[in-house]
Amino acid sequence: MSQVAVLIEKLNAQIQSGEQVDSFIDALQMFVDHREDEEIVGLEDKLAYVGRSDEIKSALKKKELFQKKLMALEPFSSAQKIFAIFLSRNSRGV
Template identity: 50%
Template structure:
């Protein structure tokens, strides 16, 4: 089965951008800017509040660390358009999985924590790591980064567990 992901091509482009020292850009592409802005429609605001609401208080300390790990990676790579596109694709995947597979079903059918964690692993973590493949010396994404993206989105009110 071949991989039809956009990520390998973006990684090659990113490698060239880094080697050539550019093209550096200011600001974020529209697809990423959407996630940079905090949503204001949520009644439960912030990562800690969302985890508490979902009875995941035991994750708070680790979640904060992973969110910061991803935020630092994003900051380090923000001037490379290809890196922004990669982040936008992964963040869109996370947002979509939560909007369509987790949040509505957690409320309707009462998905338990184990089921939610299974969906996250199967539909977010594993596909993201597969898309990245080996990465390359300037840019790799591991489990902590992927979970950091989830927590980063939760802090911006795009993701909630229930």
């Protein structure tokens, strides 16, 4: 069974039992914090910089949907681990 599949099972168990945490796990915190080393800040500016301004409206909508999902599942450590796995893969271009 894959790491994500195991985490999904654990997430289901945490939701059923009400087992929650009150902070972000370290692996996800790096994606939440503002990083001082970033030259370009903000989704719109980043898309404009790479010539994809035509995608700003769609990207903002997707960002909002992701943020809502993250907020809903934030109390569950296994959900945070799942998000961290996919964000890490995305940031590496995998």
